Amino acid sequence: MSWLRRLRPNTSGLMIGRAVGTVAYAVAAVVVVPAHLRWVALLCTAVAFAGAVYSWRARMDQPVHRVVGLVVMAAGGHALYVVDPSSPGWLPAGIAISVALAVLPLTIAVPFAFLTAGTGALIAELRNPTAIVPLLAGCTGFAVLGAVVGSSRQRADQAERLLASEKAAREAEARAQVYAERARLAREIHDILAHTLSAQIVGLESARLLMRRGAPGEAVLQQIEQAQKLAREGLDETRQAVLSLRGDTRPTADAVRGLAQGASAKLAIEGTPEPLTPEAGLAVERTVREALTNVRKHAPGAAVRIRLAYATDEVEVEVCDGGPATHAGPRPVLRDTGTGYGLAGLRERAELLGGKLDAGPAENGEGFRVWLTIPR
Incomplete structure (x- = not known):
């Protein structure tokens, strides 16, 4: 002026x-x-x-x-x-x-x-x-x-x-961006640290009680190893979140490929992999990680298929398992696992980014299917 x-x-x-x-x-x-x-x-x-x-x-x-x-x-x-x-x-x-x-x-x-x-x-x-x-x-x-x-x-x-x-x-737009970044930081802290640390506390408390009761060392060691595993996973997720906040994330296809190899899952990539926004890439990676965690909990040993598709204006990821050999009961839909984020929290993240996350029994009635669609 x-x-x-x-x-x-x-x-x-x-x-x-x-x-x-x-x-x-x-x-x-x-x-x-x-x-x-x-x-x-x-x-x-x-x-x-x-x-x-x-x-x-x-x-x-x-x-x-x-x-x-x-x-x-x-x-x-x-x-x-x-x-x-x-x-x-x-x-x-x-x-x-x-x-x-x-x-x-x-x-x-x-x-x-x-x-x-x-x-x-x-x-x-x-x-x-x-x-x-x-x-x-x-x-x-x-x-x-x-x-x-x-x-x-x-x-x-x-x-x-x-x-x-x-x-x-x-000025209003700048304030809105600051508030959005604060909300994003709060979600990262809640999803990673709060859940991971809570699970570790539960595991360590279980180990303490087992030791007081004179339980076999193998049972105590199992609880400690589980807490150690959660700590490593939480540290890895924290690093990925920090990289995302800095706008410097690893390629989504590489991250999904690493998760598939670690879970012995079959991976199919459709289309040409292209860079995604840090928020979208993190949402895809966490969805795959949570789906694989649910498979280990509810269908151990089940064959898993992961499909990552790059379309013109969106990216799609689908994780399907064939189900366990025997079912103790129906698997819950969009249930929080307590080990990280829970599909309900991931669905909320997808909606904030303009996407959609569905989870439920597979179409053939065997196994479970998690399907995320998010704009590029």
């Missing part, structure tokens, strides 16, 4: 110009009239000047006060014109018309301009009929000048408001 400020006149220079103009007008008004009317002319000039000052000092949200000041200003000029038609009494009226059209609403400025010009024409008709045409021409010129200045002023004010609105919008 600095260029708009440069368009505004210098305040000190404007004050000096007004003072010089006022003095020059007062001298001219007094000099041109007969000597016996000079005190009257000086009084009319003072009235016009007082009206101008009152109107100028009124705030923009006080149009009534501005109108009153302009009426007094024009009245002082008309009075001087009545005293002596050869005096510059028309000048305050013309300036009042110009100022009104420049700063007042048109619903007020236009009637004021017609009334002021009409009053001047009536006085000229009575005092100096030959001056009617020049007077009306002068009023028209002042009106055009005021309209041009008012239009330029409105455009400048509108541009300034638009710039202020744009700045506010940018």
